[in-house]
Amino acid sequence: MTLYAFYFLSFLAVMGALMVVFSRNPVTSVIFLVMTFFTIACHYMLLNAQFLAAVHVIVYAGAIMVLFLYVIMLLNLNEAVEKQKTLLLKVAAIVTGGLFMVVLSAALRTAETTYIDTSVVGSARNLGKVLLNEYLLPFEAVSLLLLAAMTGAIMIGRSKKRITPATNADELTPETKPTEAVVNEQ
Amino acid sequence: MNSSLMQNGLALEHYVVLSTALFAAGVLGVLFRRNALIIFMCIELMLNAVNLLMVAFATFHGDMAGQVFVFFIMAVAAAEVAVGLAILTVLYNKIKSTDIDILNKLKW
Numbered sequence: 397m398t399l400y401a402f403y404f405l406s407f408l409a410v411m412g413a414l415m416v417v418f419s420r421n422p423v424t425s426v427i428f429l430v431m432t433f434f435t436i437a438c439h440y441m442l443l444n445a446q447f448l449a450a451v452h453v454i455v456y457a458g459a460i461m462v463l464f465l466y467v468i469m470l471l472n473l474n475e476a477v478e479k480q481k482t483l484l485l486k487v488a489a490i491v492t493g494g495l496f497m498v499v500l501s502a503a504l505r506t507a508e509t510t511y512i513d514t515s516v517v518g519s520a521r522n523l524g525k526v527l528l529n530e531y532l533l534p535f536e537a538v539s540l541l542l543l544a545a546m547t548g549a550i551m552i553g554r555s556k557k558r559i560t561p562a563t564n565a566d567e568l569t570p571e572t573k574p575t576e577a578v579v580n581e582q
Numbered sequence: 583m584n585s586s587l588m589q590n591g592l593a594l595e596h597y598v599v600l601s602t603a604l605f606a607a608g609v610l611g612v613l614f615r616r617n618a619l620i621i622f623m624c625i626e627l628m629l630n631a632v633n634l635l636m637v638a639f640a641t642f643h644g645d646m647a648g649q650v651f652v653f654f655i656m657a658v659a660a661a662e663v664a665v666g667l668a669i670l671t672v673l674y675n676k677i678k679s680t681d682i683d684i685l686n687k688l689k690w
Binding site for chain 2: 398399402406409410413414416417418422425426429432433436439440442443444445447448451452455456459460463464467468470471473479480481485486488489490492493494496497500501504505522523525526527530531534538541542544545546548549550552553
């Protein structure tokens with residue numbers, strides 16, 4: 397039963413991944429990527445990693461894909477705008493991808509492992525214990541990273557032209573006026 | 583697949599092959615498409631293939647560290663997407679395109 401579920405989910409995941417690559421419309425690509433992410437979350441369930449499955453759905457399908465969809469619709473991309481690569485480059489890409497998969501799976505297939513009782517692995521309680529005991533410093537560093545990324549995204553994405561209506565210009569204190577002038581010159 | 587390392591009839595080789603297939607699909611997308619947004623999505627796909635393999639190894643080894651690292655990779659991917667999409671939006675405002683054949687000023 398588990399094996400059939402694995403094959404079904406794997407089929408959906410690989411098909412979704414290929415449809416991401418080959419569909420012309422970026423919005424269709426995003427939808428197929430969401431499907432792939434959901435199947436990967438189901439794989440996490442199969443692997444007894446329930447907490448990671450929940451986090452995966454929330455972070456990827458909930459946040460990242462919505463961001464992608466938002467940007468695609470903001471930039472108004474569609475299939476008529478996008479140019480395609482030449483046929484030679486496409487064939488080369490397919491051959492390279494196929495060869496890459498063959499080589500990588502051949503190299504990794506013989507990876508040795510020892511099967512241990514999985515009941516201790518996967519629950520949110522155990523993950524939390526490991527995360528907040530052994531990996532507490534990286535955990536805090538990740539929060540700093542997210543803060544830095546958020547600040548960076550705002551700094552990059554902000555418009556250079558400041559909207560300063562004439563009514564607001566009088567309300568500005570003398571201290572802030574010079575900095576406003578500097579920002580406008582940049 | 584005849585393997586002694588079974589978990590509900592599943593072996594680690596299954597996950598290795600699935601992960602490499604997903605990773606190869608991501609590589610194929612990066613090589614195949616010209617839209618920078620699609621390339622970005624394919625990079626996400628590659629990250630997820632690695633995550634899946636990491637969770638599989640963590641489960642089969644009975645080691646929680648793999649899942650912790652998947653957690654960190656997810657956080658880094660979220661940060662990467664936020665900054666990358668901001669850069670793409672600014673670039674689109676400048677050159678009105680996300681075609682990577684136009685975005686080649688840093689290439690040589």
